[in-house]
């Protein structure tokens with residue numbers, strides 16, 4: 001009776017409490033309301049995401065709307081078709097009614113879009129989204145990206161949308177429910193997807209958002225950038241971007257490169273970056289440094305050497321960027337003065353020489369030069385190839401414990417000595433003449449001269465014979481080398497060295513080089529290693545730093561010009577092998593180098609040619625306000641800081657014509673100026689020289705002479721100057737001479753002074769004492785010239801030293817010869833044979849000179865001043881004979897002559913000719 005149980009039917013087991021799926025949480029709609037209010041507090045990203053979500057929603061809704069509209073239309077069409085079929089049927093039945101129905105249909109069709117428009121009428125008021133022409137505004141960048149206004153607007157729009165949606169929904173209520181459900185499902189799905197995406201692809205989204213933001217900025221990027229909320233480090237990022245771009249570009253290029261090349265490229269980039277940073281850092285540190293404050297003038301506190309060094313650095317820095325670091329009230333000259341003073345103290349220079357160096361070098365180079373000049377140059381020797389080879393010499397010296405090396409690629413005979421266990425001036429090799437101790441720079445002039453075998457070469461200033469013996473070695477002892485020097489003492493060293501070194505092709509003479517054109521001309525080559533201030537060898541002779549003054553430079557300059565003019569006149573332009581003159585000095589002053597060359601380029605038919613030395617700094621073509629001939633760049637300068645050798649100058653001239661381009665009168669004038677310049681140019685100097693002579697009265701002349709002679713000084717007059725007097729002179733002449741140095745020396749107007757007999761006698765005595773000291777004094781002092789004559793006529797007092805007398809006579813001879821030169825002025829080279837003819841013409845000239853109106857033998861007081869000024873040198877005419885005789889005697893007794901060289905006979909002939917001529921003059 002009960003019901004049969006059906007076991008086949010399985011009772012569905014409901015989900016257990018645990019297994020039951022938890023439904024999605026449902027929130028009351030209003031719960032989000034406060035969130036919307038709190039929009040303002042949303043973070044930037046949140047706002048962006050919200051905005052995006054809302055946009056998506058909107059797009060979906062629009063899609064739905066479109067879909068609905070489509071369906072609606074389709075439905076309508078269906079209805080219409082079914083109606084039309086019915087109507088057709090009706091028509092078929094009625095036969096008329098088509099027009100009416102058409103109109104109805106039209107009205108209906110018109111109504112439908114109206115509905116859509118009505119639907120969209122609100123939507124059109126708000127901004128329609130999507131890429132259509134109607135949405136141009138959307139494409140336009142927003143004024144302020146993702147700003148609050150934007151969010152507020154969006155929120156308002158959303159509210160409007162919601163309202164419209166509600167309205168739509170109301171409108172759609174009559175439409176298909178299923179579709180609505182589907183659409184809402186779709187909507188939800190999309191929203192869900194969106195939410196998931198939000199979480200999962202948060203970063204991507206962010207970047208997309210950024211991309212959107214950037215897209216939005218495209219048109220007016222600048223405005224947006226200016227107000228951008230995103231704090232991009234524009235500069236840095238841009239640079240980085242650029243670099244990245246570069247790297248990308250490079251990567252493309254790098255494809256062809258080897259890995260190591262790529263690495264190299266990277267390394268270089270990194271280095272460049274680091275260098276840039278370092279430079280910036282350096283600039284920063286310099287900027288941060290305290291700006292140098294000029295010391296107060298009245299501030300006289302003792303300053304240490306270290307403080308001076310620091311001040312030198314500070315002032316150098318100020319001068320390096322003057323506008324930046326200067327004190328506004330201080331001119332540049334103040335800093336320069338301070339620097340010069342400090343440098344003088346620090347490096348022990350006098351202000352004159354330091355000033356000259358400061359004129360020559362830029363500051364950074366000056367410091368290098370000064371530093372290098374403090375260090376002794378390496379000891380170097382020259383192999384005497386007449387006796388040995390460099391290799392053998394090196395081996396022999398190494399055996400004696402000498403540590404050496406070849407000097408450089410530029411010389412095949414030089415060796416540099418690093419250390420030695422034996423004194424190099426006393427080794428058996430030295431005594432055997434296998435080498436000459438010689439500075440590296442001393443080899444340069446001979447290399448420039450490039451002597452050839454069998455040539456006739458003059459070494460005009462030869463003592464002690466270093467370069468002369470080098471010339472003989474290059475000539476392989478062939479041809480004839482004339483080694484001349486004006487200094488009697490120093491010429492002995494030439495003889496000794498030539499003997500030791502085995503030089504046998506030479507004639508040694510002791511003559512004033514400036515007079516050599518009366519002795520011999522027609523040389524193939526001449527080396528003029530001129531006497532100079534020696535400013536390039538301060539490391540060897542530090543006294544140069546403090547003793548040289550403008551007068552010294554002036555004298556050297558004038559003597560150098562005179563010697564070089566003579567050297568040119570003595571060279572044969574038509575020589576088959578030569579016609580060259582090499583001029584060199586161990587001075588770095590342009591006054592003694594470029595200036596001298598520039599002068600002779602104007603006065604003689606010579607041109608500069610390359611020295612053949614493949615190193616060295618070009619000579620100056622500009623120096624301060626002065627401009628030299630452009631070819632002076634062919635000359636070469638050598639510095640301790642650049643070449644590790646003494647400061648040196650080398651110029652090579654080629655004589656292209658034996659004619660002299662200047663008139664005789666001009667030549668005479670030049671000669672006169674040079675003579676005057678070598679002597680003195682002002683009254684003050686005369687006074688100083690008088691003081692000097694007085695000072696020297698009690699000194700032993702012989703000892704005084706030798707002591708003061710610098711290695712390259714070679715100025716018999718200057719070498720005797722007392723150090724203290726030089727200092728005095730320097731102080732007094734600092735301003736007075738400096739401007740005159742390179743102006744043509746002007747003779748000081750002489751005052752006519754009537755000297756009383758007693759005073760005359762007194763001054764005679766002084767003059768006699770001065771005689772041996774300075775042969776040039778006579779030329780500048782009228783007073784002395786006036787008193788000279790009686791003094792010469794008188795027998796010299798026995799208490800006056802013979803040497804003084806000799807010197808005086810010698811000086812007179814010098815001046816006499818100069819007068820002769822003026823008159824003879826050999827334009828073409830003079831050969832010894834022609835000399836007799838010259839002497840005859842000379843005689844005629846002399847007789848003219850000896851006419852009463854020209855003669856200056858009368859007492860100076862009686863002579864008209866003018867004549868005396870014009871021909872001061874004629875006073876010495878009677879002495880000429882004695883001088884010449886003496887000169888011949890000297891030459892005859894010279895060691896070179898004793899060797900029995902044929903040339904000496906020529907010289908004797910010349911001298912005897914001169915003597916004969918003088919005798920005639922006397923008659």
Ligand SMILES: C[S@@+](CC[C@H](N)C(=O)[O-])C[C@H]1O[C@@H](n2cnc3c(N)ncnc32)[C@H](O)[C@@H]1O
Pocket residue numbers: 442460461462463464465466467468484485486487490511512513514529530531532711712713714715716
């Ligand atoms: C720089 S040294 C010459 C060095 C030499 N050339 C050498 O290499 O050994 C200059 C020489 O010129 C000499 N001297 C100075 N005035 C002179 C003159 N008027 N005529 C000739 N020699 C002169 C000096 O006696 C000095 O020995």
